[in-house]
Amino acid sequence: QAKMDGKNTYRLFCDSMEDTMRARLELEQRVRDAVSWQSFELHYQPLLRADNGTCIGFEALLRLTDGEGGFIPPSSFIPVLEAMGHINEVGKWVIEQATATAALWPEPLTVSVNLSVRQFQDGKLVGYVREALRKSGLSAGRLEIEVTESMLMENTENVSSQLRELRSLGVSIAMDDFGTGYSSLGYLWQFGFDKLKIDRSFVSALERNDRQARDILDTIIMLGHKLDMSVTAEGIETDHQAEVLTSLACDHFQGYLYGRPRPASEIPAFLLEGKRKQMAAASSAAPSA
Ligand code: C2E
Ligand code: MG
Ligand code: MG
Ligand code: MG
Numbered sequence: 153q154a155k156m157d158g159k160n161t162y163r164l165f166c167d168s169m170e171d172t173m174r175a176r177l178e179l180e181q182r183v184r185d186a187v188s189w190q191s192f193e194l195h196y197q198p199l200l201r202a203d204n205g206t207c208i209g210f211e212a213l214l215r216l217t218d219g220e221g222g223f224i225p226p227s228s229f230i231p232v233l234e235a236m237g238h239i240n241e242v243g244k245w246v247i248e249q250a251t252a253t254a255a256l257w258p259e260p261l262t263v264s265v266n267l268s269v270r271q272f273q274d275g276k277l278v279g280y281v282r283e284a285l286r287k288s289g290l291s292a293g294r295l296e297i298e299v300t301e302s303m304l305m306e307n308t309e310n311v312s313s314q315l316r317e318l319r320s321l322g323v324s325i326a327m328d329d330f331g332t333g334y335s336s337l338g339y340l341w342q343f344g345f346d347k348l349k350i351d352r353s354f355v356s357a358l359e360r361n362d363r364q365a366r367d368i369l370d371t372i373i374m375l376g377h378k379l380d381m382s383v384t385a386e387g388i389e390t391d392h393q394a395e396v397l398t399s400l401a402c403d404h405f406q407g408y409l410y411g412r413p414r415p416a417s418e419i420p421a422f423l424l425e426g427k428r429k430q431m432a433a434a435s436s437a438a439p440s441a
Contacts, residue, residue: 179232182224186216187238193217194249195413198422199264199384200405202398205433207426209262211298211406212250213413214242234270243271244280251288251295253416258423264296264326269303272310278317285321292322298349299325301333312343326384331372340379347404348376352387355407358396370400377401 186192196210216224233239247265254263271277285292297318304311315325326347327340331354340348350372357365369385376383385397388407397405411422 176232179224179229180236182216182219183229183232183236183238187233187242190245191217192242192245193415194246194253195415196253196263196419197406197413198411198426199262200410202394202402202405205410205426205430207261207423208404209264209294209296210254210257210419211264211266211413212246212253213266214246215413230268234268239268239270240274240276243268247280247284248287251284251290254294255288255290257419260294262294262296262324263290264298266298266328267303269306269311272303272307272314275314278314278321281318281323282321293324296324296326296347298328300328301330301339304339304343305334308339312339315343327381329386331368340375344379345381347384348372348379348381349384349386349406350402352407355385355387355393355397356389358393359390362396366396366400369397369402373397373400373402 193215194212195215196212198207199209199211200207214226214230216226216229218224230239233242250263250265254261267277281295285295297315299311299315319325324346326349327345328349329351330348332351350369354365354369354372358369373383382403384404384406385393385402386406388394388397388405388409390409393407394405394409414422
């Protein structure tokens with residue numbers, strides 16, 4: 153009996169390994185196809201001012217269709233893009249596409265682009281950005297680059313010198329997912345980022361462990377402000393989270409509560425709807441007599 157169980161367990165193990173490998177091969181094929189057919193898409197998620205709800209810009213987020221009307225999450229296909237050596241090519245396209253799209257938006261709306269550490273390795277990044285700005289006509293101040301803490305750990309000198317070059321072009325630099333890596337206060341302090349984005353995990357913790365989460369958020373926001381950064385909270389889903397973050401003087405909001413990532417074609421309607429809401433709020437706040 154025990155022997156039988158062992159055999160079954162072994163077979164199950166092999167089956168599940170086979171499934172994992174098959175899924176990986178399928179994903180690699182999808183990525184390969186998307187690279188050769190240039191069928192990646194960018195979706196854009198709004199960023200808002202915390203004090204009055206004005207939209208200040210959008211974060212560009214890469215999308216790969218699963219062929220069935222849905223999307224494969226970037227957390228699973230970006231590592232594959234990196235491993236297959238395609239992240240530079242796709243990353244360059246993201247920069248070109250995002251700047252060209254944002255150039256059509258009303259000023260001073262900004263666009264934020266996420267970068268992988270690999271994109272700093274061949275020394276071409278700054279040239280790509282400069283060229284994309286020139287081609288699109290987008291002013292550098294309307295482009296923001298998002299990097300994570302772990303990227304700075306990997307190759308500090310190389311990465312930070314290129315970030316400084318980007319900054320001297322007028323591009324702003326944000327520290328993304330703050331608090332999830334080896335929180336590198338040293339880098340934050342030395343480099344002088346323009347913006348700190350607090351990771352979603354701290355925001356969602358507000359529902360579960362309010363007291364502690366509030367203290368941590370308070371501390372991070374204070375730290376950001378002391379170091380002359382504006383602070384964005386990611387992943388806001390509830391009014392409660394927004395209220396707490398407003399009371400802690402957080403500058404900018406991003407999350408499903410305000411808008412999901414959407415194709416560029418839907419942005420004009422989104423902006424119009426935002427204007428309408430603000431006008432309705434203003435007229436209901438005005439004295440009636
Ligand atoms: P990120 O830069 O931290 O982007 C924010 C992620 O949070 C996005 O996930 C967004 O859809 C999600 N999000 C925003 N608001 C909410 C919310 O209220 N609730 C929840 N549950 N999620 C929310 P997404 O699009 O799946 O992207 C995941 C990560 O993939 C990004 O995290 C970024 O690190 C990476 N990524 C996306 N696009 C690119 C790209 O073009 N290049 C590179 N190198 N990385 C990218
Ligand atoms: Mg980001
Ligand atoms: Mg983030
Ligand atoms: Mg995040």
